[in-house]
Amino acid sequence: MKSVLSLALLTGVVAGLPSAGGGYTEEYEYVIIGSVSANLARDGHSVFLIEAGEDKGDTLLQRAPAYADTNSEHPDQSWAFFVGHYQNDTQARRDWKFTYRLNNGSLYYGLDPPDDAEPLGIFYPRGASVGGSSQANAMNFILPPDNNWEYIAELTGDDSWRAQNMRDYFIQLERNLYTNGEEPGHGYNGYISSNMNNISYVLNRPGFVDMVSSSIQETEGIKVESREQMTELLQRDLSRIDTNRYEQGVVFRFPLHINALRERSSARDYVIDTLNSRTSDGTERYPLTLSTNSLATRVLFDTTGDRPKAYGVEYLKGEGLYGADRRYNASQTGELKQVTATREVIVAGGAFNTPQILKLSGVGPREELENLDIPVVKDLPAVGNYMQDNYEGPIVVRAATTFSDGSPYVNCTFDYTNPETDPCFNEWHDSHTGAYGEGGAPIAMLYRSSHSENNDTDLFFFGAPGAVFDGHYPGCSQYQAPPETWFWSMVKMQPGNQAGTIRLRSANPRDVPEIQFNFFEQDGDRDLAAMVEGVEHAMRIFDGVQAPYAPFEIVEPSVPGSGVSVEQGIRDLAFGHHVTSTCRMGPKDAEDYCVDSEFRVNGIDGLRVVDASVFPRTPGAFPVAPTFMISYKAYKLLVAEAAAAK
Ligand SMILES: Cc1cc2nc3c(=O)[nH]c(=O)nc-3n(C[C@H](O)[C@H](O)[C@H](O)COP(=O)(O)OP(=O)(O)OC[C@H]3O[C@@H](n4cnc5c(N)ncnc54)[C@H](O)[C@@H]3O)c2cc1C
Ligand SMILES: *[C@@H]1O[C@H](CO)[C@@H](O)[C@H](O)[C@H]1NC(C)=O
Ligand SMILES: *[C@@H]1O[C@H](CO)[C@@H](O)[C@H](O)[C@H]1NC(C)=O
Numbered sequence: 001m002k003s004v005l006s007l008a009l010l011t012g013v014v015a016g017l018p019s020a021g022g023g024y025t026e027e028y029e030y031v032i033i034g035s036v037s038a039n040l041a042r043d044g045h046s047v048f049l050i051e052a053g054e055d056k057g058d059t060l061l062q063r064a065p066a067y068a069d070t071n072s073e074h075p076d077q078s079w080a081f082f083v084g085h086y087q088n089d090t091q092a093r094r095d096w097k098f099t100y101r102l103n104n105g106s107l108y109y110g111l112d113p114p115d116d117a118e119p120l121g122i123f124y125p126r127g128a129s130v131g132g133s134s135q136a137n138a139m140n141f142i143l144p145p146d147n148n149w150e151y152i153a154e155l156t157g158d159d160s161w162r163a164q165n166m167r168d169y170f171i172q173l174e175r176n177l178y179t180n181g182e183e184p185g186h187g188y189n190g191y192i193s194s195n196m197n198n199i200s201y202v203l204n205r206p207g208f209v210d211m212v213s214s215s216i217q218e219t220e221g222i223k224v225e226s227r228e229q230m231t232e233l234l235q236r237d238l239s240r241i242d243t244n245r246y247e248q249g250v251v252f253r254f255p256l257h258i259n260a261l262r263e264r265s266s267a268r269d270y271v272i273d274t275l276n277s278r279t280s281d282g283t284e285r286y287p288l289t290l291s292t293n294s295l296a297t298r299v300l301f302d303t304t305g306d307r308p309k310a311y312g313v314e315y316l317k318g319e320g321l322y323g324a325d326r327r328y329n330a331s332q333t334g335e336l337k338q339v340t341a342t343r344e345v346i347v348a349g350g351a352f353n354t355p356q357i358l359k360l361s362g363v364g365p366r367e368e369l370e371n372l373d374i375p376v377v378k379d380l381p382a383v384g385n386y387m388q389d390n391y392e393g394p395i396v397v398r399a400a401t402t403f404s405d406g407s408p409y410v411n412c413t414f415d416y417t418n419p420e421t422d423p424c425f426n427e428w429h430d431s432h433t434g435a436y437g438e439g440g441a442p443i444a445m446l447y448r449s450s451h452s453e454n455n456d457t458d459l460f461f462f463g464a465p466g467a468v469f470d471g472h473y474p475g476c477s478q479y480q481a482p483p484e485t486w487f488w489s490m491v492k493m494q495p496g497n498q499a500g501t502i503r504l505r506s507a508n509p510r511d512v513p514e515i516q517f518n519f520f521e522q523d524g525d526r527d528l529a530a531m532v533e534g535v536e537h538a539m540r541i542f543d544g545v546q547a548p549y550a551p552f553e554i555v556e557p558s559v560p561g562s563g564v565s566v567e568q569g570i571r572d573l574a575f576g577h578h579v580t581s582t583c584r585m586g587p588k589d590a591e592d593y594c595v596d597s598e599f600r601v602n603g604i605d606g607l608r609v610v611d612a613s614v615f616p617r618t619p620g621a622f623p624v625a626p627t628f629m630i631s632y633k634a635y636k637l638l639v640a641e642a643a644a645a646k
């Protein structure tokens with residue numbers, strides 16, 4: 001399958017970088033930057049995957065669900081971006097998560113930095129190992145509302161985006177472990193396992209049961225009378241087939257992408273299985289090549305025809321070469337290489353890096369590229385614009401007593417440097433049960449504010465006792481919440497703001513771009529008002545819980561009597577980590593859109609983008625399931641095209 005091609009046939013070397021050594025460039029049908037893709041190779045197409053990080057999928061940090069937070073800020077598995085939420089500096093620095101670099105090199109977050117501290121912004125981790133953020137995330141796995149897909153179908157005029165069709169892709173990729181094996185709308189033979197948190201870890205905890213009872217009462221008007229009734233109510237499945245499933249306020253358990261052994265399951269495993277698969281005589285079964293420690297620096301174009309055509313990718317081979325990598329060392333420059341794609345180049349570097357790669361390649365807003373002396377291949381203003389994210393708003397209280405009764409977590413240390421001294425780790429290791437196989441937030445809740453743009457709920461809560469999730473800051477994964485804590489994280493669906501931007505700071509592919517979300521700039525009053533209603537809803541739930549847990553002391557979003565309104569508290573503390581839409585999909589060849597409904601970059605041949613960058617609007621409350629679905633859709637499309645071309 002592989003062949004070699006003399007470098008002399010290739011053109012151009014980016015300014016400022018050493019030229020490619022070796023004299024040969026390898027050739028594949030598809031070259032894919034950043035993501036995981038095994039299906040094309042399984043269909044017999046030669047594929048070269050370029051991944052900046054390494055494969056860490058076998059490490060305990062990635063396998064054990066309980067380590068998800070630790071893993072998300074681990075130096076050799078994730079990248080540390082620092083982003084802007086507001087251009088208004090006063091507002092930006094009201095967030096205690098705002099982080100600075102001190103003159104001795106240490107990071108500081110808080111409201112009282114020394115005068116000479118360098119402002120960095122808000123810490124925003126992204127997975128940077130094989131599998132990307134799906135190897136570093138919290139594994140919450142849920143389908144978005146059907147109307148999110150219908151919106152894409154309407155916008156592009158392409159009916160293959162209809163919810164019903166998208167459901168088929170989900171069925172094909174899912175291996176559902178939490179329903180009875182014959183639930184319509186779920187798949188049972190796919191490569192991504194979905195599973196549930198352990199319901200007895202809710203039902204065996206009196207304080208947790210009280211909070212769930214009050215949540216159901218306030219959200220649904222149902223008074224829970226028995227353990228059986230609560231069990232039944234918590235079985236409700238938000239990924240079921242039902243076009244109106246997001247309309248009801250409802251309390252339910254959160255599905256996760258974990259397998260039957262209570263380990264993280266994701267597309268990374270499928271790639272590794274594909275790579276390792278051998279025929280009976282020991283030869284590689286599939287034509288898949290994975291190049292790790294490889295930072296794509298630009299896509300190469302043939303510009304001799306009417307339309308530019310992508311024919312390959314240039315990349316730097318080396319460890320920790322990107323500026324967001326905590327191992328970054330400017331004097332280690334890596335080795336420049338090239339690889340050729342006979343069919344297509346697919347960019348899947350994630351919603352921050354895909355627009356950066358496109359711009360470095362000459363695809364983006366003309367003025368920005370010209371200012372940096374990057375030759376313009378295609379003036380495409382949508383690249384790096386319209387960036388979106390779900391807002392998350394923290395609601396944190398302290399109860400009058402501990403939530404530890406019945407908790408499976410009481411004896412756990414979660415000390416990842418010394419796991420074998422943790423009885424909870426040993427339980428998970430030996431019998432695949434216990435706290436290590438659980439997600440961070442067992443309970444979820446939908447609520448409709450009066451500002452929803454349709455009949456759907458627009459707020460998605462998840463919560464837990466004895467823990468806190470109030471956003472990212474350096475070291476956040478090691479924070480131990482007092483056992484009296486209860487948190488809700490409130491995810492704003494249908495976020496109205498599309499004013500986020502990603503701009504190159506330089507033409508150096510190792511530099512991190514400037515990332516500015518411009519929170520609440522569009523539809524901000526509406527979204528803030530919706531989130532204030534969400535806080536009020538949570539307060540009613542707390543009011544419905546009796547002693548010994550009540551009374552509750554409110555910690556976030558604003559302490560009563562502090563003079564900070566709930567709205568201002570949300571402004572100060574809102575965060576996100578579901579970035580999308582930096583290369584948004586829309587009508588074919590429309591310049592305010594980046595790709596067409598078949599993932600093709602507008603105005604260019606042989607180049608597609610397949611990752612969370614393409615969603616024209618942030619889907620639902622959690623992007624990973626929809627991202628897996630669009631990847632599968634793209635695979636089906638490519639295979640069909642390749643077959644037709646034969
Ligand atoms: C801490 C955290 C928790 C999250 N929790 C959830 C959750 O519970 N549920 C949910 O649905 N979503 C969650 N998300 C979001 C979700 O995981 C992502 O939205 C999803 O994985 C899609 O990401 P993406 O397409 O932007 O790309 P990513 O998954 O980030 O993948 C990009 C890949 O490209 C590689 N790359 C980037 N640039 C280059 C380059 N120049 N050359 C080579 N390779 C490159 C990166 O190393 C990475 O592997 C979470 C995210 C984070 C960070
Ligand atoms: C900047 O933010 C602060 C704090 O929210 C606010 O008081 C001020 O009015 C803002 N300034 C502008 C110019 O919007
Ligand atoms: C840097 O200074 C801060 C504040 O004085 C201190 O807490 C931190 O430990 C210092 N870091 C190093 C690496 O010396």
Ligand SMILES: *[C@@H]1O[C@H](CO)[C@@H](O)[C@H](O)[C@H]1NC(C)=O
Nearest residue numbers: 327328329330331332333334
């Ligand atoms: C960075 O790399 C250079 C060259 O290999 C090396 O001399 C230097 O010690 C490294 N710096 C750090 C901080 O590791």
Ligand SMILES: *[C@@H]1O[C@H](CO)[C@@H](O)[C@H](O)[C@H]1NC(C)=O
Nearest residue numbers: 406407408409410411412423
């Ligand atoms: C915690 O450890 C104690 C002492 O070994 C034991 O009695 C108790 O059952 C453990 N609790 C849990 C929830 O595992």
Ligand SMILES: *[C@@H]1O[C@H](CO)[C@@H](O)[C@H](O)[C@H]1NC(C)=O
Nearest residue numbers: 198200201262432433434437
């Ligand atoms: C679920 O909880 C029950 C009761 O504590 C326990 O016996 C069982 O092992 C747990 N299952 C898993 C997968 O952790």
Ligand SMILES: *[C@@H]1O[C@H](CO)[C@@H](O)[C@H](O)[C@H]1NC(C)=O
Nearest residue numbers: 147243244247453454455456
């Ligand atoms: C919302 O619900 C009402 C009443 O059921 C219905 O008439 C209307 O069509 C629905 N609107 C949308 C956008 O689905």
